[in-house]
Amino acid sequence: MNLILLFPDDFVDAHRVRLSGRRLEHVRSVHRAAVGDSLVVGLVNGSIGRGVVTSLSDTLELSVSLSDDPPAPLPLTLVLALPRPKVLHRVIAGATSLGVKRICLLNAWRVEKSYWKSPRLSAANLLLQSTLGLEQARDTVLPTITLHRLFRPFVEDELPALASGSLALVPHPTAASECPRAVDRPVTLVIGPEGGFIDMEIASLTRAGFTPVTLGARILRVETAVGAVVGRLF
Amino acid sequence: MNLILLFPDDFVDAHRVRLSGRRLEHVRSVHRAAVGDSLVVGLVNGSIGRGVVTSLSDTLELSVSLSDDPPAPLPLTLVLALPRPKVLHRVIAGATSLGVKRICLLNAWRVEKSYWKSPRLSAANLLLQSTLGLEQARDTVLPTITLHRLFRPFVEDELPALASGSLALVPHPTAASECPRAVDRPVTLVIGPEGGFIDMEIASLTRAGFTPVTLGARILRVETAVGAVVGRLF
Numbered sequence: 001m002n003l004i005l006l007f008p009d010d011f012v013d014a015h016r017v018r019l020s021g022r023r024l025e026h027v028r029s030v031h032r033a034a035v036g037d038s039l040v041v042g043l044v045n046g047s048i049g050r051g052v053v054t055s056l057s058d059t060l061e062l063s064v065s066l067s068d069d070p071p072a073p074l075p076l077t078l079v080l081a082l083p084r085p086k087v088l089h090r091v092i093a094g095a096t097s098l099g100v101k102r103i104c105l106l107n108a109w110r111v112e113k114s115y116w117k118s119p120r121l122s123a124a125n126l127l128l129q130s131t132l133g134l135e136q137a138r139d140t141v142l143p144t145i146t147l148h149r150l151f152r153p154f155v156e157d158e159l160p161a162l163a164s165g166s167l168a169l170v171p172h173p174t175a176a177s178e179c180p181r182a183v184d185r186p187v188t189l190v191i192g193p194e195g196g197f198i199d200m201e202i203a204s205l206t207r208a209g210f211t212p213v214t215l216g217a218r219i220l221r222v223e224t225a226v227g228a229v230v231g232r233l234f
Numbered sequence: 235m236n237l238i239l240l241f242p243d244d245f246v247d248a249h250r251v252r253l254s255g256r257r258l259e260h261v262r263s264v265h266r267a268a269v270g271d272s273l274v275v276g277l278v279n280g281s282i283g284r285g286v287v288t289s290l291s292d293t294l295e296l297s298v299s300l301s302d303d304p305p306a307p308l309p310l311t312l313v314l315a316l317p318r319p320k321v322l323h324r325v326i327a328g329a330t331s332l333g334v335k336r337i338c339l340l341n342a343w344r345v346e347k348s349y350w351k352s353p354r355l356s357a358a359n360l361l362l363q364s365t366l367g368l369e370q371a372r373d374t375v376l377p378t379i380t381l382h383r384l385f386r387p388f389v390e391d392e393l394p395a396l397a398s399g400s401l402a403l404v405p406h407p408t409a410a411s412e413c414p415r416a417v418d419r420p421v422t423l424v425i426g427p428e429g430g431f432i433d434m435e436i437a438s439l440t441r442a443g444f445t446p447v448t449l450g451a452r453i454l455r456v457e458t459a460v461g462a463v464v465g466r467l468f
Contacts, residue, residue, distance in 0.1 A: 002453045071451040090324075094458045137452035181416055217305040218371040219236045224328045227461025 001026050003138040004041045004051065005131050006064070017041075017051065019060040027053075027060055042070065042140035070140040074099030074234060075186035077162060081108040081193035082147075083222050085118035089129050090223045096133025096143050098230050103145045104162070106154060110195040116149060155204045163188035168210040171229065172202055173219065175212035181232050189229060191222055235260050237372040238275045238285065239365050240298070251275075251285065253294045261287075261294055276304065276374035304374040308333030308468060309420035311396060315342040315427035316381075317456050319352035323363050324457045330367025330377050332464050337379045338396070340388060344429040350383060389438045397422035402444040405463065406436055407453065409446035415466050423463060425456055 004027070010017040019027075027033045033053050041051035043066055051062030082105045083091055095103060107116070119125065126145050134140060148154040166186040171179060173196065190205055197205070202212060220228060238261070244251040253261075261267045267287050275285040277300055285296030316339045317325055329337060341350070353359065360379050368374060382388040400420040405413060407430065424439055431439070436446060454462060 090457075094455070097452060097454055097458055098462065099452060136455055139452065218331060218333060218373065220331055221328070221370055223324075223457070224331055224461050227458050228332065228465035231462035231465025231467075233465075 001030065001135045002040065003048065003135050003140075004039055004062075005135050005140060006041055006043050006051075008044075012061075015064050016054070017062050017064055019062070020058070024060045028056070040138065042066070042134075042138070045141050046070075048138065048140060071099065071138070073101045073141060074230065075166075076100050076230065076234070077102040077104070077166065077186070077188040078226070079104040079106055079159070079188065079190040080222065081106055081191065081197070082111045082115050082121075083193070084112075085115060085120045087221070087223060088118070088120050091226060092126060092129035092145070093133040093136070094223055095226055096130045096139075097137040098227065099137065099139065100230075101141060101143045102162075103143050104148055104154070105145065106148045106190075107151050108193050108201055109151075109198045110193040121147065151201065152204060155201075155208050159188075159190075159205075159208050163209060168208075169213050170197070170202065170205050170210045171215050171225065172197065172212040173214060173217075175214040177211065177213055179213040179215050179229065179232060183233050187233055189233075191225060191229075194222070235264065235369045236274065237282065237369050237374075238273055238296075239369050239374060240275055240277050240285075242278075246295075249298050250288070251296050251298055253296070254292070258294045262290070274372065276300070276368075276372070279375050280304075282372065282374060305333065305372070307335045307375060308464065309400075310334050310464065310468070311336040311338070311400065311420070311422040312460070313338040313340055313393070313396075313422065313424040314456065315340055315425065315431070316345045316349050316355075317427070318346075319349060319354045321455070321457060322352070322354050325460060326360060326363035326379070327367040327370065328457055329460055330364045330373075331371040332461065333371065333373065334464075335375060335377045336396075337377050338382055338388070339379065340382045340424075341385050342427050342435055343385075343432045344427040355381065385435065386438060389435075389442050393422075393424075393439075393442050397443060402442075403447050404431070404436065404439050404444045405449050405459065406431065406446040407448060407451075409448040411445065411447055413447040413449050413463065413466060417467050421467055423467075425459060425463075428456070 006017055012018050035053050037053045038050045042048040047066035048068045049066035051064045054063050055061040078095055078100050130142050166188045168188045170190040238257055240251055246252050269287050271287045272284045276282040281300035282302045283300035285298045288297050289295040312334050364376050400422045402422045404424040
């Protein structure tokens with residue numbers, strides 16, 4: 001937790017917050033903070049600043065001043081075939097820490113149906129994972145995360161508008177062209193499931209304006225691939 | 235498991251292997267293979283090819299032919315401040331899947347002492363995690379992983395020789411220069427612990443020939459940072 005993310009309900013007056021639960025525990029056991037210490041804080045979707053500990057017992061009280069802008073967002077829209085629930089956590093937190101502000105979770109032929117029933121897909125859990133990513137990266141701006149259980153209607157009817165004006169790429173092992181590097185425009189990136197997209201899905205994505213690109217001979221896990229592609233593109 | 239990694243003891247004759255345990259379970263429950271199916275296999279530190287299932291009961295027998303080279307290694311030596319045991323697994327498997335062939339796990343001021351007592355640091359577990367990374371990426375060449383419990387002797391006496399002839403970089407939030415992109419030479423990369431290296435450690439690394447570089451305002455988890463830096467450098 002390199003930044004404590006504050007929400008409107010935390011404020012007891014204009015410059016004072018009172019925290020309990022996870023954030024209190026973390027400040028107590030990891031930061032090992034004491035009254036008078038100054039911690040990095042940020043208002044959700046707002047500015048970053050400092051919070052001075054004014055009280056630390058059953059609750060944590062901070063006197064807050066916010067002055068700095070959060071880091072620039074990454075101009076990347078990430079469309080992910082829904083990963084295994086265990087991996088979903090790490091992917092949402094990881095992508096958020098990299099600065100992604102738009103994540104679409106998509107069905108695909110090789111996504112197991114049971115994944116859609118996971119409690120980890122709840123709005124509360126997705127918000128928690130995004131929060132952990134922001135706290136890690138010292139950012140405040142939450143990503144928008146949407147679920148799309150039907151591949152074709154999303155790819156045919158929604159994705160072209162979502163990707164409009166961006167470089168639209170889908171990494172695919174047998175693609176003819178290499179993934180570009182250091183681009184200077186927004187990117188929409190579609191990442192397939194373990195086992196990859198089937199040919200018909202790649203054909204749909206190609207019709208929707210996406211270029212299949214290769215990242216080399218290695219097949220990467222989604223959490224590794226997201227970082228590697230972001231590092232390469234931006 | 236995009237490749238089944240074979241070890242010398244698996245061979246019952248020159249072209250036939252017999253497998254049990256984890257690999258048998260995976261082929262049965264995930265690949266759902268049957269007699270006659272052809273699977274991608276590779277000999278540890280050797281060639282890649284196909285294995286045709288000749289028997290599948292209490293053991294799995296494959297008739298193997300190996301013909302192709304594994305993918306090129308990544309010209310990267312990775313020196314990592316020892317991460318939390320939970321994270322270590324993912325970092326070893328992830329770095330191996332990216333093609334890293336030399337990993338040094340290093341002590342640092344902000345590495346908790348208890349991490350060095352974790353059973354996850356056993357040679358057997360490091361081998362298993364590397365194997366998982368190779369199986370993911372369809373590679374066969376195991377990384378060499380070494381442990382260095384004393385920061386200064388390693389950095390002063392061993393690291394300069396290890397990094398010789400390579401671009402030597404240490405990501406650090408307050409560095410003056412940006413991390414380079416798309417380099418065409420080997421790189422030695424030193425990645426700090428959660429909380430970062432202390433100033434004295436950065437000074438030691440600088441004396442050992444390392445240039446501190448920044449990756450931007452965001453602070454990334456080690457598993458995210460490794461992918462992002464590799465994507466950027468190569």
